[in-house]
Each structure stands twice: as structure tokens, then as C-alpha cells.
Amino acid sequence: MxxxxxxxxxxxxxxxxxxxxxxxxxxxxxxxxxxxxxxxxxxxxxxxxxxxxxxxxxxxxxxxxxxxxxxxxxAAPPEPEMRVPPPSESTELDVSELVFEVLESAMSRDLVPLGSAFPSPELFPLARLGRSMASSVQQLDPWSSVDDLTPGFSRLRRQIALRYLVDGMHVPADDIVITNGALEALNLCLAAVTRPGDAVVVESPTFYAALQALERNHLRAIEVATHPREGIDLAALAEVLERHRPKACWLMTSFQNPLGSSMPDAKKQALVELLARFEVPLIEDDVYAELYHGTSRHLPAKAWDRHGLVMHCSSFSKCLAPGYRVGWVAPGRYRQAVARLKLTTSLTTSAPAQHAIAAWLEKGGFDRHLRRLRRTLADQQATFLELLTRHFPAGCRVTRPSGGYFVWVELPPGVDALELHRRALSHGISIAPGPIFSAHRGFANGIRLNYGHTADPRTGPALATLGKLIASAM
Amino acid sequence: MxxxxxxxxxxxxxxxxxxxxxxxxxxxxxxxxxxxxxxxxxxxxxxxxxxxxxxxxxxxxxxxxxxxxxxxxxAAPPEPEMRVPPPSESTELDVSELVFEVLESAMSRDLVPLGSAFPSPELFPLARLGRSMASSVQQLDPWSSVDDLTPGFSRLRRQIALRYLVDGMHVPADDIVITNGALEALNLCLAAVTRPGDAVVVESPTFYAALQALERNHLRAIEVATHPREGIDLAALAEVLERHRPKACWLMTSFQNPLGSSMPDAKKQALVELLARFEVPLIEDDVYAELYHGTSRHLPAKAWDRHGLVMHCSSFSKCLAPGYRVGWVAPGRYRQAVARLKLTTSLTTSAPAQHAIAAWLEKGGFDRHLRRLRRTLADQQATFLELLTRHFPAGCRVTRPSGGYFVWVELPPGVDALELHRRALSHGISIAPGPIFSAHRGFANGIRLNYGHTADPRTGPALATLGKLIASAM
CATH class of the missing domain: 1.10.10.10 (Winged helix-like DNA-binding domain superfamily/Winged helix DNA-binding domain)
Incomplete structure (x- = not known):
């Protein structure tokens, strides 16, 4: 300790x-x-x-x-311990069917969205952003798309570079590529450093979209044990690097989805140094960066990168403008490869959305909005944990992330998350069952819950129902 | 005849x-x-x-x-004849470096954009579209992104389905997936029906983005001879289907890029029947559909599809809203596969752009704008051909497309298009040299010229300069 x-x-x-x-x-x-x-x-x-x-x-x-x-x-349930995944061999992927089944079953406004990947859209200043877009789009220079074609609108890249600077990081605007959300950025990074059949390290459990992206790119996954509070196990990672020589690591270093874990600074630094020793690029998925609940930002691993090996991916979808689909990547030494892939994949990113966000950032309302959003999410976590403590039976464990909007719940032994998911659905509640977060469908008794909708009055009753379902399955 | x-x-x-x-x-x-x-x-x-x-x-x-x-x-130069490409073996792709070099050299407002892939942005009602967006974005229901997540905004899909209906085609809104421009649609279609190493048929010459997409997806290209006026040679295609069993055909059936060729209706029907016999899906790139210069629309091959094998891709980028990046695909029997790939590739398409275009289509100004645009492009073609006739030396041949905004020029024997491209650049003129349109870098004496910028007063002098460069290279 x-x-x-x-x-x-x-x-x-x-x-x-x-x-x-x-x-x-x-x-x-x-x-x-x-x-x-x-x-x-x-x-x-x-x-x-x-x-x-x-x-x-x-x-x-x-x-x-x-x-x-x-x-x-x-008084809330204790935190879960790290689960060591099965011996880290690379796994050919075939998760899609299960993941799609679960995701598609949850796509309805009528469900209580505890399984959702998104926070409530009501947390975002969409009306004000719309007004900002209304004026910026009318000043849009029709020729700007020629100048800024692939890397994206230069004024937006400059604003993002400024935010890096505030964090003490030097990422020039020209080293940034704007993408259709972080998901496209992550896919482009994968394509830039792998070929079909290569192996890529992911956390265990990991965000299912990483597994889907690997599968879509015909890649193999190596899952490495990940601590519910402090992120990936570096000793286990070192062994995998030595033994498998993977072509990349795809990690969420802060507020990891689904655990909520964050690597402490020193560990991030050690991670970057370890990967540099093996010349393995890090695809850093940092979409929750702005959603820390404390008073200071968690720096990304990119902050310690001396070799241009870290490809830092983030977006405005989780902190400002869901639905606008504006993300970016700072791909370090892979900048040209990523920009060219962007050109051949989707040419460029929607101009009005880029311009609206650039105008919004230039006006300076972003940080005020973020402070409010962070406070709201921290409050919602407290409320959510309180409800969970009241309604869930003993034997559950739950993480206490310092940011984001997910908690990971370990159910009492013997309670099956997929079965619970099915029963919860029939009660109008969605949850995200553990097996969708693993290439080998592990974590049979884990579930991810979203506390970004806690203002929804259905949350309390839903957690009460869920608690009863868990108790009856024990 | x-x-x-x-x-x-x-x-x-x-x-x-x-x-x-x-x-x-x-x-x-x-x-x-x-x-x-x-x-x-x-x-x-x-x-x-x-x-x-x-x-x-x-x-x-x-x-x-x-x-x-x-x-x-x-009096304009005669039309070119069909060139038969080298024996149709599948080719592993390595075009990117050349294509990127050419594209990147041309990315500057200061050049006369005869090599550009885009028509002048001044042809589009961007200011009015901006006003439409200004009002639609403020009525945007924050929850709509949940309902319409992956296939896209339902009101926009309905408008597109209506336009199919006007053409006598039955493509329900639920069979449409909205994408980040047609390029993403085409990439998703490729991914849905191929695996790395598979062979895909393209035209010869073909749009370089098709070659880039094939290369990015680790696919092999089979080029099939394509007539400058009537499109791909069906006899040659039948032989390739028989011999190589490719996994897909990627064709532009109307106003092909770079030739400007259009398959007559009967030929489109024969194409669809031929492909159905071999159960080979057609990825139909139809981005210039709205830009016919005559009075009636060319139906896509999709209109004759009885087996759901045609994946029809198009967009609003070339006919209404460049830079908005809103395209779509009607993927027939591959609808679920494409929608799932969209989910794992970029989740969904920028909401404000989708809503603005839907509102615009609902209002009914689209067809009026299109009539004006078509007339302008037809006039620009006439002016362009006149200039070309005046300035280009005898021995050139040029296509007379019935839509779009490209002509294909066959230079006199011995004039090298790549060399001409370099010399033109040094005179501040971009052109698109033939070899970027071919996996085996053929068409060494072809160039594609864009007449969508003919209102630019630099066009005449640029064509005069180009004519002199050609003459001096003869």
C-alpha cells in the first residue's frame, strides 16, 4: 500500500x-x-x-x-479484488453475436438504462451548443473543407492543443487528427500498427467495443489482469510483452470501462517505459478524461511519452456533445499513417459539428460546464452507492471510481450475470453483464452499472428490483 | 450501335x-x-x-x-476508345504512396483545381443549409440519438426512402443505414462481404479511393476493361467471375469516376443478372446519381436487384452538402452486417448534420436546387469542352459524360500523364494523372479533369497552359 x-x-x-x-x-x-x-x-x-x-x-x-x-x-459494499484471467494466450475473437444481442436488447427508451454506455443526454448543454452552431455554421467558409480536409478544422485542433498545453503537455495542433468520435480514432490507430492475425493486449475485463474493433480488424486479443482500482497489472503485462510480442496495447488508463479503475501517475509512467522497452505502441482510450470527480485531472500516459509511441484518443461525446461525433487522436509518430487511413476510411469529419465545438471552446464556457458536470456525476455516484447499499444483498462488491459514470459490481458467488441480464430486461431494466467484457466470456458474475442516469426517478425502484433478483438467484 | x-x-x-x-x-x-x-x-x-x-x-x-x-x-476532340487492361489477374495493392503524393500535392487553394475530386463549394446552398441547421439543431431531441443510434436519424432515412420511391424503387427506411459520407458506406460494404486476401472486381480505370479502400482492407483487385461511354465490359466481367470467383464487385454504374461513363439501363439489368448467377454482391457507388445533365435520372443497378445482392451507396456530399459528411447505404440482404459494422467502426453519424439535411429535404427545396445545379454543370461542361477544343493539340481524345463533373482526356501517344502532372503543378495547376486510377499503374497517358470549377476565371488560362505543356511533350 x-x-x-x-x-x-x-x-x-x-x-x-x-x-x-x-x-x-x-x-x-x-x-x-x-x-x-x-x-x-x-x-x-x-x-x-x-x-x-x-x-x-x-x-x-x-x-x-x-x-x-x-x-x-x-457502509457500502466492499470493493472487488483483482481477478486473474485464464493464462494469457491470444484469443481469436467471436464475441460479436453475444455483444450485439445484449446491446440490441437494450436499445429502447423505455428501459431503465443501467446497462447503457452513455450518460443521460440531459447532462449536456445541447440547446446552448445548438445556438452556438446556429451562428458558427452561417459563417462557415465553403472553402475551409479544402484546407482542413483530412486532419480536421484547424481552429478546433488549435483549441485541443491548448487544452493539452494547460496540462503541461506539448501536442501541437498539427499532430492532431479529428475523427468521427473516439471510436473511429481507436480503429484508425489499430489499423495503423497491425495487420490481420496480429495480437493486441487489452485489459481484463475490457470495453466490449475494443473486442469488436479487434474482431473487425481480424486481430487476436490477449487479456491481461486488471486491478479494479489501479488498472492493468504491469508484471503480467511485462510477461505478455516478452512472450507474445503483441503489436499494440489498447488500454483505458483513467476511469476504465467497465471497472472504473485509474492507473496512478507513477504506474502510467512505468507503463510507458515498459512499452518503450519493447517498442510496442499504446493506443490510449481516454474518453472519460474530463469526468474526474475530484479536483484535479488525471494525466494520460501520453504525458510521459518520450518516443511518440502513445496514440492518445479522446472525444467530446462524453463531456460536451453526444451525437456530434467529434473525437480526435494525437498519434505521435504514427501521425501520417493515421491521417492517411482517415482519408481512405471516411475522408474527413462533419464540418458543422467541428465548427460548433471550436466556437464553443473559443468562447470559454467549456470549463464552467465541465465543473458542473463533474460535480453532478460525483453526486450521482454517491446517491447511486447509497441506493445500492440499501437494496443489494450482502456478498456483493462494488468499485468506487474516481471519475466517469460506471461502477462494476461483483455479484455473490453463483449468481450468473447473463441470467440476471435476461431477468432484469423482463422487468424493464437494462444492465451490462460481465461476459460481454471479455474475449473468453469470463466475469460471469460481474455487471457494469451506469450511474449517469441517477436523476431518473426510476433508478431507485430499478435497483430495488435488481437487488431482489440477485437475492433470489443466490 | x-x-x-x-x-x-x-x-x-x-x-x-x-x-x-x-x-x-x-x-x-x-x-x-x-x-x-x-x-x-x-x-x-x-x-x-x-x-x-x-x-x-x-x-x-x-x-x-x-x-x-x-x-x-x-468540333471537340473525339471520344477515347476502350483500353483493354492487362490480363485480369488479381493484384496485391500498393498504390497508396503514389496516390497520397498526388493528392497531398494538390491540397491547396492556390492551385487551379482541375485535378480536384470535388466540384466548387460555391455551387451549393451552404448558407441556406446553415440557416436550416440553425433552426433544426435547436429542436434536436437529446434522446433521439438513443433511438436512432446506429442506422441513423429515422426522419432522414424516411426522406431517402421517399426518393427511392419516386424512382419506382422499393427501399424501406429500415433498410437504409446512414454513414459518414459514401466512402464510409463503401468501406463498410467491403468489410461485410470480404475477408483479408479476397479478390474484388473494380473498373479499369477505377476511382483511386476504391483501390485505397481495398488496400486498407487487405484485399486484392481485379481490374476489368471499362468502356469510356458505356461502362464495364460484361463479357470480360463474366470471364473474371468464372475464373476468379471474386467476393464482390465495386462499380460506379453512372457517371463513373474517372471516365464519366454510364451503363445503359439494359446493361445494368444484365449486370445484375450476371452477378446473381455467381452470387457475387455488387457494391454500387452512385454518388453522382443526382448530377445527370439531361432531363431524366439514370436508375442505379439496384433497381433491377431481385436478390438483395446490390448494396447501393450514395451521399449528399456531391449534390447538396459537401463537408457535412452524410451518406447512406441500402445494403439489401447485408443490412444487419453493415449496421453492426457501422456500430463498431464509428457508432453513428453526426446528429446535427443528419437533422439539418432531413429538415431541408422535408421542406422541399432540394429538387429546385438540383435542377439549377444540373443545368450549371451541363453549361460548365460545354464551356470546358469549348476551351479544351481551343487549347489542346490535335491527337487528344475526351469523353462527353452525361452527368457528374469529370472528363477523361486521352493524351497523344508518348505524353506521360505523371510527368504532365508534375509540370502542371509547377505552373499552379493540379490534374489527376491516369496511373492513380489503376492498381497496375496503367493509363500512363490519361488524365481526369474536373469541370465543376469552370466559373473560376483561372480555368481558361490554365487549360491554355496545359495545352502548351501537352504540345511541348509530344
């Missing part, structure tokens, strides 16, 4: 034991640092962690306070 | 000989039909052909008249 983890754990114990009560102020960072002889950074990390767990909350220029819901949050 | 061709030829001769003069009215269809004992349809076809050649023009409710430029058009 790291220092900051030990410190966070100790404070959490104080809250659980009633030594610290709702409304109490934590010692300032400076006090705590001096008093415990640890660096201020360690204290910060501990406080962030407690904040992400919903136990404390910062008030500007005033410090950290224990939240009202802290005691309840501590 | 078909009846209508003979009739058109005879009338053209009368114009050339001065028997029919500018402003003269042709006999009415009824008169001509009675007088020559041919069906009215044959007369219509002959008149359409003459119209597409710029020799006559119809005036509403009044008949067909010889144009002012008819005599000049008849």
Missing part, C-alpha cells in the same frame, strides 16, 4: 469510527504534511482519493470537509 | 453539316417517333443523349432546340 493510500485509509477509518463527523474540517495540507512527515503531494493524493470516494468535499479557499453521506458511503 | 444511338448520331451529323442550326427546334417526340417508326422511348433516349452532349437543350413545354454551342461541341 502506498503512503497516500495508507493516509486515506486511516482518515476513512476515523470517519467510520465517528472520530471525524459530517461537517468536520480535515487538517490543511500544510498541517497534515508537517504533522505526519509526508510530502504535501502525498496529502493531496490522499484527500483527492477521499473526495473521489465521496467521503470529503473541498470548499474553495477553505479546505476539505467530511460529507454528510460519508458514513453511508463507508 | 443501338437505335437511339444511330438516331442521335444522325441528328448530330445534321448539326455538323449545318442542316440544323443554333436555335432550330427538333421535331417533337411524337412526330419523330411516327416519322421514323421508332418508339417514343428511343427518341427520348436520343434527345437525352444529345442534350447530355450539349448539342440540344429542352425548354419546358416547348421542345428541344439546337444550342448555340452545338457546332463548337461537335
Amino acid at each position: 502506498k503512503r497516500y493510500e495508507a493516509l486515506a485509509e486511516e482518515i476513512a477509518r476515523s470517519i467510520r469510527d465517528g472520530l471525524l463527523r459530517p461537517g468536520d474540517r480535515l487538517p490543511s495540507v500544510r498541517e497534515a504534511s508537517r504533522h505526519r512527515a509526508v510530502s504535501p503531494a502525498t496529502v493531496f493524493q490522499a484527500y483527492y482519493r477521499l473526495e473521489a470516494q465521496g467521503l470529503v468535499r473541498s470548499r474553495e479557499r477553505s479546505g476539505y470537509y467530511v460529507t454528510r453521506s460519508a458514513a453511508k458511503a463507508l | 443501338k437505335r437511339y444511338e444511330a438516331l442521335a448520331e444522325e441528328i448530330a451529323r445534321s448539326i455538323r453539316d449545318g442542316l440544323l442550326r443554333p436555335g432550330d427546334r427538333l421535331p417533337s417526340v411524337r412526330e419523330a417517333s411516327r416519322h421514323r417508326a421508332v418508339s417514343p422511348a428511343t427518341v427520348f433516349q436520343a434527345y437525352y443523349r444529345l442534350e447530355a452532349q450539349g448539342l440540344v437543350r429542352s425548354r419546358e413545354r416547348s421542345g428541344y432546340y439546337v444550342t448555340r454551342s452545338a457546332a463548337k461541341a461537335l
Whole structure:
């Protein structure tokens, strides 16, 4: 256990034991640092962690306070442990049928969307964005599509480059390619560094879209054990790199889908160094980057990349404009290959959407919107965990991600997630069953739940129903 | 020679000989039909052909008249003959470097864009479309993306289905998948019916994007001889089907890029029947469908499809909204496969662009815009051919497409198109050299020229320069 983890754990114990009560102020960072002889950074990390767990909350220029819901949050089910997947051989993929079945069954507004991959569209400023588009699209220079054809609208690329700069990363606008959402970016990256039959490392469990993309590109998957809190197991990864010489790794380093895990900074750095040793490119899926629940951003692994091996993919679909389909990739040394693939795959990205988002970013309302969105999602996580604690039977475990909008629930032994999915559907509830997140259809007793719809009044009753279904299956 | 061709030829001769003069009215269809004992349809076809050649023009409710430029058009260089490509073995593809070099060299507003793949953006009602988007985007139901996720916005699919209906084709809205332009549609179709290493039939010459897409999907190309006026050679195709059992044909049946050829209806029907005999799907690239220069639309091969084997791909990029990137495919029996590939490739298509185009189509301004656009392109072709006749040396041949915005020029023997491309570039002119349209880099003395920018005052001087460069290379 790291220092900051030990410190966070100790404070959490104080809250659980009633030594610290709702409304109490934590010692300032400076006090705590001096008093415990640890660096201020360690204290910060501990406080962030407690904040992400919903136990404390910062008030500007005033410090950290224990939240009202802290005691309840501590009463929530324990976190799951890392499951070691079967021996890491590469797997030919044949997941589509199951995944499509599950996805297609869930495509209806009438279901309570706990299995959805998207947060509620009502979290986004779509009407204001529409007004922004209304004016930007009328000033659209008809010739701009000639200049910006494949890499995308230059003003948008400049805005994205500026956001990298704020994070201390140097990614020039010319090193960015705009794509039809992050999914196209990820597919282009795969195509740039693999040929049919090659093996690619993914997390275990991993986002099913990664498995689908691998299958679509005729690639094989190697699943590597992934910790529910701290991401992929580097020792296991090193062994796989040594033994299989895969052509790429496709990882979600922050707020991983489905676990919600995030690799700590030092681990991201170690990951980048490990991959550089084997000259294996990292396809970094960072679509939830902006959705951290604490006060500071998690840097992507790309921040430690010295060799241009990290292809950083993200989008505006999860943080600003779902449905606009504007994503991007900073492909490092693969920039030309990716840009050319973009040209032969879909030529370029829809101009009005690019222009509207560029105009919105230039106006400066983005960060205000993001602060509100992050706070909302953190609140929804707390509410969701509370409901889950109340309704789910003992024996369940649940992750407490520090960002995004998914929790991963480990059901009590013997409860089958696919069976639960079918029964939940018949009660008008969608969930995402574990086996769709694995090439070998493992995680038979895991489910991913979406807390990005918690404002939906059907959420509480749905979780109550789900709890009963789980109990009756035990 | 078909009846209508003979009739058109005879009338053209009368114009050339001065028997029919500018402003003269042709006999009415009824008169001509009675007088020559041919069906009215044959007369219509002959008149359409003459119209597409710029020799006559119809005036509403009044008949067909010889144009002012008819005599000049008849003085234009002769049409090229069909070139038989090398023996049709399948070719592993490695065209990209050359094609990218040529495309990237031409990406600048400062060049006279005779090599461009796009017509002038000034031909499109982008400002009015922007206003339509401005209002439609503000009424966008945030939840609609959930309902219409992968196949696309249902109101847009309905509008497209209606346009099929007007053409007498039954393609229900549910059989349509909206894509990021036609290029994505074509790529999805390829992926749906092939695996790496398979062979696919293309025209010779063929649109370079088809070669790039084949290469990107690790496929092999079989080029089949294609007539500059009437499209692919069916006898040669039958032999290839028999011998190679390719997995698909990718053809442009109307206004083929780069030749401008269009298969007559009967030939399209024969094509569909031939492919059905071998159970080979047709990927029909029909992006110029709306750009016919005569008075009636060319039906796609899809119109004769009884087995769901034709995957009809088109888009709004060339006829309404370049840069919006909204295309579609009617994939017949491959509908589910294509929709699932769309889901795993780019999830869905940009919502604001889909909604704006749907609103525009519902309002009913589309056909008015198209009539204007077609007339403009037909006029530009006539002007372009006139300029070409004036400036190009004898020994050149040129196609007279009945739609689209490309002509194919066969240079005098010994003039090298790639060399001409390089010299033209140094004079600020882009052209599209023949070898980028062929897997085996044939057509060394062909070039494709774009007449969709003829309103650009630089066009005349550019063609004069080009003519001199050709003459000096002879």
C-alpha cells in the first residue's frame, strides 16, 4: 500500500469510527504534511482519493470537509479484488453475436438504462451548443473543407492543443487528427500498427467495443489482469510483452470501462517505459478524461511519452456533445499513417459539428460546464452507492471510481450475470453483464452499472428490483 | 450501335453539316417517333443523349432546340476508345504512396483545381443549409440519438426512402443505414462481404479511393476493361467471375469516376443478372446519381436487384452538402452486417448534420436546387469542352459524360500523364494523372479533369497552359 493510500485509509477509518463527523474540517495540507512527515503531494493524493470516494468535499479557499453521506458511503459494499484471467494466450475473437444481442436488447427508451454506455443526454448543454452552431455554421467558409480536409478544422485542433498545453503537455495542433468520435480514432490507430492475425493486449475485463474493433480488424486479443482500482497489472503485462510480442496495447488508463479503475501517475509512467522497452505502441482510450470527480485531472500516459509511441484518443461525446461525433487522436509518430487511413476510411469529419465545438471552446464556457458536470456525476455516484447499499444483498462488491459514470459490481458467488441480464430486461431494466467484457466470456458474475442516469426517478425502484433478483438467484 | 444511338448520331451529323442550326427546334417526340417508326422511348433516349452532349437543350413545354454551342461541341476532340487492361489477374495493392503524393500535392487553394475530386463549394446552398441547421439543431431531441443510434436519424432515412420511391424503387427506411459520407458506406460494404486476401472486381480505370479502400482492407483487385461511354465490359466481367470467383464487385454504374461513363439501363439489368448467377454482391457507388445533365435520372443497378445482392451507396456530399459528411447505404440482404459494422467502426453519424439535411429535404427545396445545379454543370461542361477544343493539340481524345463533373482526356501517344502532372503543378495547376486510377499503374497517358470549377476565371488560362505543356511533350 502506498503512503497516500495508507493516509486515506486511516482518515476513512476515523470517519467510520465517528472520530471525524459530517461537517468536520480535515487538517490543511500544510498541517497534515508537517504533522505526519509526508510530502504535501502525498496529502493531496490522499484527500483527492477521499473526495473521489465521496467521503470529503473541498470548499474553495477553505479546505476539505467530511460529507454528510460519508458514513453511508463507508457502509457500502466492499470493493472487488483483482481477478486473474485464464493464462494469457491470444484469443481469436467471436464475441460479436453475444455483444450485439445484449446491446440490441437494450436499445429502447423505455428501459431503465443501467446497462447503457452513455450518460443521460440531459447532462449536456445541447440547446446552448445548438445556438452556438446556429451562428458558427452561417459563417462557415465553403472553402475551409479544402484546407482542413483530412486532419480536421484547424481552429478546433488549435483549441485541443491548448487544452493539452494547460496540462503541461506539448501536442501541437498539427499532430492532431479529428475523427468521427473516439471510436473511429481507436480503429484508425489499430489499423495503423497491425495487420490481420496480429495480437493486441487489452485489459481484463475490457470495453466490449475494443473486442469488436479487434474482431473487425481480424486481430487476436490477449487479456491481461486488471486491478479494479489501479488498472492493468504491469508484471503480467511485462510477461505478455516478452512472450507474445503483441503489436499494440489498447488500454483505458483513467476511469476504465467497465471497472472504473485509474492507473496512478507513477504506474502510467512505468507503463510507458515498459512499452518503450519493447517498442510496442499504446493506443490510449481516454474518453472519460474530463469526468474526474475530484479536483484535479488525471494525466494520460501520453504525458510521459518520450518516443511518440502513445496514440492518445479522446472525444467530446462524453463531456460536451453526444451525437456530434467529434473525437480526435494525437498519434505521435504514427501521425501520417493515421491521417492517411482517415482519408481512405471516411475522408474527413462533419464540418458543422467541428465548427460548433471550436466556437464553443473559443468562447470559454467549456470549463464552467465541465465543473458542473463533474460535480453532478460525483453526486450521482454517491446517491447511486447509497441506493445500492440499501437494496443489494450482502456478498456483493462494488468499485468506487474516481471519475466517469460506471461502477462494476461483483455479484455473490453463483449468481450468473447473463441470467440476471435476461431477468432484469423482463422487468424493464437494462444492465451490462460481465461476459460481454471479455474475449473468453469470463466475469460471469460481474455487471457494469451506469450511474449517469441517477436523476431518473426510476433508478431507485430499478435497483430495488435488481437487488431482489440477485437475492433470489443466490 | 443501338437505335437511339444511330438516331442521335444522325441528328448530330445534321448539326455538323449545318442542316440544323443554333436555335432550330427538333421535331417533337411524337412526330419523330411516327416519322421514323421508332418508339417514343428511343427518341427520348436520343434527345437525352444529345442534350447530355450539349448539342440540344429542352425548354419546358416547348421542345428541344439546337444550342448555340452545338457546332463548337461537335468540333471537340473525339471520344477515347476502350483500353483493354492487362490480363485480369488479381493484384496485391500498393498504390497508396503514389496516390497520397498526388493528392497531398494538390491540397491547396492556390492551385487551379482541375485535378480536384470535388466540384466548387460555391455551387451549393451552404448558407441556406446553415440557416436550416440553425433552426433544426435547436429542436434536436437529446434522446433521439438513443433511438436512432446506429442506422441513423429515422426522419432522414424516411426522406431517402421517399426518393427511392419516386424512382419506382422499393427501399424501406429500415433498410437504409446512414454513414459518414459514401466512402464510409463503401468501406463498410467491403468489410461485410470480404475477408483479408479476397479478390474484388473494380473498373479499369477505377476511382483511386476504391483501390485505397481495398488496400486498407487487405484485399486484392481485379481490374476489368471499362468502356469510356458505356461502362464495364460484361463479357470480360463474366470471364473474371468464372475464373476468379471474386467476393464482390465495386462499380460506379453512372457517371463513373474517372471516365464519366454510364451503363445503359439494359446493361445494368444484365449486370445484375450476371452477378446473381455467381452470387457475387455488387457494391454500387452512385454518388453522382443526382448530377445527370439531361432531363431524366439514370436508375442505379439496384433497381433491377431481385436478390438483395446490390448494396447501393450514395451521399449528399456531391449534390447538396459537401463537408457535412452524410451518406447512406441500402445494403439489401447485408443490412444487419453493415449496421453492426457501422456500430463498431464509428457508432453513428453526426446528429446535427443528419437533422439539418432531413429538415431541408422535408421542406422541399432540394429538387429546385438540383435542377439549377444540373443545368450549371451541363453549361460548365460545354464551356470546358469549348476551351479544351481551343487549347489542346490535335491527337487528344475526351469523353462527353452525361452527368457528374469529370472528363477523361486521352493524351497523344508518348505524353506521360505523371510527368504532365508534375509540370502542371509547377505552373499552379493540379490534374489527376491516369496511373492513380489503376492498381497496375496503367493509363500512363490519361488524365481526369474536373469541370465543376469552370466559373473560376483561372480555368481558361490554365487549360491554355496545359495545352502548351501537352504540345511541348509530344
